[in-house]
Amino acid sequence: SAVISQKPSRDICQRGTSLTIQCQVDSQVTMMFWYRQQPGQSLTLIATANQGSEATYESGFVIDKFPISRPNLTFSTLTVSNMSPEDSSIYLCSVEDLGTGGVWNTEAFFGQGTRLTVV
Amino acid sequence: GENVEQHPSTLSVQEGDSAVIKCTYSDSASNYFPWYKQELGKRPQLIIDIRSNVGEKKDQRIAVTLNKTAKHFSLHITETQPEDSAVYFCAAPDSPFSGGYNKLIFGAGTRLAVHP
Numbered sequence: 001s002a003v004i005s006q007k008p009s010r011d012i013c014q015r016g017t018s019l020t021i022q023c024q025v026d027s028q029v030t031m032m033f034w035y036r037q038q039p040g041q042s043l044t045l046i047a048t049a050n051q052g053s054e055a056t057y058e059s060g061f062v063i064d065k066f067p068i069s070r071p072n073l074t075f076s077t078l079t080v081s082n083m084s085p086e087d088s089s090i091y092l093c094s095v096e097d098l099g100t101g102g103v104w105n106t107e108a109f110f111g112q113g114t115r116l117t118v119v
Numbered sequence: 120g121e122n123v124e125q126h127p128s129t130l131s132v133q134e135g136d137s138a139v140i141k142c143t144y145s146d147s148a149s150n151y152f153p154w155y156k157q158e159l160g161k162r163p164q165l166i167i168d169i170r171s172n173v174g175e176k177k178d179q180r181i182a183v184t185l186n187k188t189a190k191h192f193s194l195h196i197t198e199t200q201p202e203d204s205a206v207y208f209c210a211a212p213d214s215p216f217s218g219g220y221n222k223l224i225f226g227a228g229t230r231l232a233v234h235p
Contacts, residue, residue, distance in 0.1 A: 033222065042208060043163065043225045092162065094223075107153070108210075108223055110162040 006111030023093035125226025
C-alpha cells in the first residue's frame with residue numbers, strides 16, 4: 001500500500017497570502033488527487049494531477065486559485081492562493097493503488113491532511 | 120457525473136447494537152464502492168469495499184451489501200464498540216471508464232456515536 005507524506009500538517013495564515021502544500025508518495029503513481037474537507041463536511045475533489053500535463057480541475061475550482069504542480073511520479077504540490085477565511089479547511093492529497101498481478105485494486109490512500117486556518 | 124447520497128447524517132447506538140448506513144448512487148456504470156472511516160483529526164481510511172460483481176462482502180464485524188438494480192449499497196457494523204465511533208463516508212467512482220483511474224465522489228458522511 002502507498003505511504004503518503006503531506007506537509008505542513010497545519011498552518012495559520014494571514015488573508016491575502018498563499019500556502020503551498022506538499023505531497024510525497026513512496027512509490028510512483030500515475031494520478032494524484034487533491035481534496036478539500038471543510039469543517040464537518042465531506043471530501044470534495046479539487047483537481048486531478050497527472051505528471052507531465054496540466055491538472056484537471058473540478059467545477060468550482062480554478063487554476064489561478066489552486067495552482068498544482070506535478071513534477072514527477074512521486075510528488076505534487078497544491079497552492080492555495082490569495083487566501084480568505086473561507087479557505088479554512090483540511091486539504092488532503094490522495095493516490096490510487098492500482099494493485100498488482102493485473103488486478104485493478106483502486107483503493108485510494110490519503111495523506112494525513114493539512115489543516116489550514118486563515119485569519 | 121456520479122452523485123452519491125448517504126443516510127443518516129448522524130447515528131447513535133448503544134454498545135453491542137448494530138449500525139447500518141446506506142448510500143445511493145446515480146451512475147449505473149459504477150463498479151466499485153468503498154467505505155472510509157475518519158476518526159477525529161485523522162485521515163480517511165478504507166475499511167471495506169465491494170465491486171459490482173458481488174452482492175455482499177464481510178470482514179469480521181463489518182459488511183457491505185450492494186443492490187445494483189436499485190443502485191444502493193450499505194455498510195453494516197455488528198456488535199458495535201465505542202472505538203467504532205467516527206465519521207463514515209461512502210464513495211463511488213465518477214466516470215469509471217475514464218483512463219483506468221477512479222476519481223471518487225464521496226457521500227456527505229455519517230457521524231456514528233457508540234455509547235457504552
